[in-house]
């Protein structure tokens with residue numbers, strides 16, 4: 001999905017408005033609606049873009065937001081929620097109400113107003129479904145019949161308790177020495193009858209429902225424990241990378257949770273790397289800088305995953321305490337295909353940026369020898385991809401490490 005859009009449609013609905021109408025009477029409800037509308041009008045007047053706003057019926061409002069920056073759009077939604085949730089004074093009584101907002105983007109989620117409104121409405125339903133007083137951006141899976149989704153959610157909840165998750169590990173190698181320097185932990189769901197479910201099929205829902213917090217904590221603990229086992233098995237210096245979702249990062253106790261797991265598992269923090277994606281731009285700058293600083297104080301490393309695929313302010317990159325940029329696979333895919341030289345030049349540019357900022361750079365999704373040679377020749381230090389190895393269950397990964405070491409020793413001997 002693009003990070004630049006032409007505009008957004010907001011569908012806003014007051015939370016538990018019926019309760020106010022039922023308990024305090026319709027006239028109070030009407031006054032409250034007018035007060036909400038006034039606040040929305042003030043907000044739209046102050047907005048840096050020319051908004052259209054309309055009451056859509058009942059306690060629903062729709063807005064056309066002509067802004068191309070997703071981050072500004074998300075901030076605007078947060079502002080609305082904040083403003084609406086401030087107290088109202090009606091006949092000397094203080095009243096509170098919150099709202100849920102669904103957002104769809106033009107042209108990503110529709111080409112006509114009808115479709116965009118429908119999809120914003122569906123996203124709003126999800127914001128309500130997930131606890132209200134929040135905004136939700138439309139995603140394809142949201143159109144699925146709610147019961148199907150609810151079943152999946154139920155199964156996902158049980159999967160945590162029933163220990164149906166498993167981590168696979170994909171090695172990362174030094175592209176110059178060919179030594180294995182670390183690995184990335186990638187989650188799989190061993191579903192009782194669907195078989196192995198890849199993360200793309202359940203992580204979005206886990207994020208949307210907040211279940212990602214417990215799944216993510218499980219994955220972190222499991223990866224740290226496995227990392228300790230690897231150390232004891234004679235691989236003391238492998239760095240373990242764990243993917244972190246933005247939902248986890250936003251939790252107030254996120255840094256404490258990392259610290260707790262490190263203490264419990266006795267893993268040296270320098271051997272842990274947290275991978276965060278660029279969707280991370282949804283977190284406020286202040287919160288990001290503060291949390292990354294605290295994580296650095298703990299001694300863990302930070303990588304920006306899928307770098308180049310989303311919104312990343314380069315100016316801002318210098319302010320963030322990160323250690324590594326992982327070049328998105330879509331760039332690596334173009335190496336060796338002569339038809340997209342501009343994309344390949346981006347690989348060189350990312351490597352230069354990393355070099356000048358003193359950051360490590362990792363290429364992910366290497367599938368051919370040619371790509372590996374190209375990256376090494378262009379000073380990309382570390383690589384990962386099917387060409388080296390697919391992600392493997394832990395036991396197979398240990399076997400892979402052992403065989404790899406034997407083979408490289410043999411190669412050294414043969415060369416000597």
Ligand code: C2E
Pocket residue numbers: 170185186187198199200203212216219243244245275305306364365366367384385386387391
């Ligand atoms: P990611 O972190 O960017 O991980 C890289 C993905 O590319 C993995 O897919 C990996 O299996 C795949 N990959 C690696 N090398 C190659 C290659 O040469 N060719 C191809 N075609 N693919 C390659 P996977 O395991 O399906 O994971 C997808 C995404 O799910 C991950 O992208 C990550 O964003 C997310 N994810 C995985 N595990 C976790 C987790 O424990 N927590 C969270 N929050 N997200 C996770």
Ligand code: MG
Pocket residue numbers: 184243275305
């Ligand atoms: Mg990753």
Ligand code: MG
Pocket residue numbers: 305306326328329364
């Ligand atoms: Mg990635």
